Amino acid sequence: MARDTYDATHTRPVRRLLVTVLVLLLVALVLVWRIDNPRVERLRAAIVDRVVPNMEWAMAPVTGLARMLDDFQSYARLYEQNQQLRRELQQMRSWREAALQLEQENARLLDLNRVQLDPELTFVTGIVMADSGSPFRRSVLLNVGARDGILDGWATMDGLGVVGRISGVGERTARVLLLTDTNSRVPVTIQPSGQQALLMGDNTQAPILEFLETPEDISAGDRIVTSGDGGLFPPGLLVGQVIETTDRRLRARLAADMARLSFLRVMRSHPGTALADPGELIGPPWPPPEGFVLPPGTAPQPRPDQAARLQPEGGLE
Numbered sequence: 001m002a003r004d005t006y007d008a009t010h011t012r013p014v015r016r017l018l019v020t021v022l023v024l025l026l027v028a029l030v031l032v033w034r035i036d037n038p039r040v041e042r043l044r045a046a047i048v049d050r051v052v053p054n055m056e057w058a059m060a061p062v063t064g065l066a067r068m069l070d071d072f073q074s075y076a077r078l079y080e081q082n083q084q085l086r087r088e089l090q091q092m093r094s095w096r097e098a099a100l101q102l103e104q105e106n107a108r109l110l111d112l113n114r115v116q117l118d119p120e121l122t123f124v125t126g127i128v129m130a131d132s133g134s135p136f137r138r139s140v141l142l143n144v145g146a147r148d149g150i151l152d153g154w155a156t157m158d159g160l161g162v163v164g165r166i167s168g169v170g171e172r173t174a175r176v177l178l179l180t181d182t183n184s185r186v187p188v189t190i191q192p193s194g195q196q197a198l199l200m201g202d203n204t205q206a207p208i209l210e211f212l213e214t215p216e217d218i219s220a221g222d223r224i225v226t227s228g229d230g231g232l233f234p235p236g237l238l239v240g241q242v243i244e245t246t247d248r249r250l251r252a253r254l255a256a257d258m259a260r261l262s263f264l265r266v267m268r269s270h271p272g273t274a275l276a277d278p279g280e281l282i283g284p285p286w287p288p289p290e291g292f293v294l295p296p297g298t299a300p301q302p303r304p305d306q307a308a309r310l311q312p313e314g315g316l317e
Contacts, residue, residue: 123157123265124148129173138181138203139164140261145172153232155267161238161255162186162226163264174266179207179239180258187229188239188252193217196227199239199252206243206251220244224252234269 126142167177184201201207222242228235240254
């Protein structure tokens with residue numbers, strides 16, 4: 001018991017002395033480390049050279065722990081990216097299934113309606129020989145002409161969308177007036193609203209859509225195709241998509257790549273069949289069937305081909 005009291009009495013002052021010395025050493029070290037003096041700087045360098053290499057064994061666990069933390073973070077990022085790719089793959093599978101179903105449904109509808117695509121809509125492919133683009137005119141020259149059966153006014157495409165129309169035909173060459181030219185005017189249809197519009201070039205890469213009946217029903221991204229009005233362009237050819245500029249005007253982002261035109265397709269357009277004698281299809285048969293009553297105040301008028309069948313006094317045979 002007396003020995004324990006003796007040890008406690010003598011060890012407490014020693015501990016206090018050691019703590020005090022340690023605190024003084026740390027304070028001195030901090031002061032030395034903060035002093036800006038060449039001699040002190042050399043002293044600091046000597047201490048670092050003497051102590052740091054011998055402390056690599058103490059820094060090894062810290063370095064290993066930092067590397068493990070970096071590896072864990074990289075694994076976490078890889079796991080997150082893997083999960084995101086799995087979700088995108090699942091979405092792509094669902095979209096692929098929907099596309100296959102739509103394709104099958106379209107094939108069934110075409111078969112039920114017995115839809116036959118126009119077999120006369122063929123094309124001639126030509127190489128772009130020269131680009132005569134200027135600030136006032138946008139056109140290109142093709143190496144096909146009258147000898148290939150090219151006619152003025154036919155539509156041209158680059159494989160994706162409409163590029164323009166034939167505006168001049170030579171024996172071996174033909175000039176194509178692009179949709180971006182100020183002289184270009186093409187009637188188009190905007191889907192899905194079905195509105196008719198006029199695509200007008202203004203020497204920019206995005207022609208203007210004019211003469212819209214209800215522009216508020218049209219939104220950016222709507223599909224633009226040729227309407228076929230006027231009989232110049234075949235209907236249904238892809239032109240591009242609707243965009244809205246900063247000035248609130250509706251323009252067309254062309255599907256064709258106007259900056260890189262190498263090969264163009266000239267679409268052969270054939271005129272539609274005209275009715276030679278519409279009188280055979282319009283109007284009631286003559287003589288009127290039994291029980292047919294004409295509107296009040298009207299008298300039956302025979303067609304010219306039946307005038308000879310009338311009796312002299314105006315009666316029917």
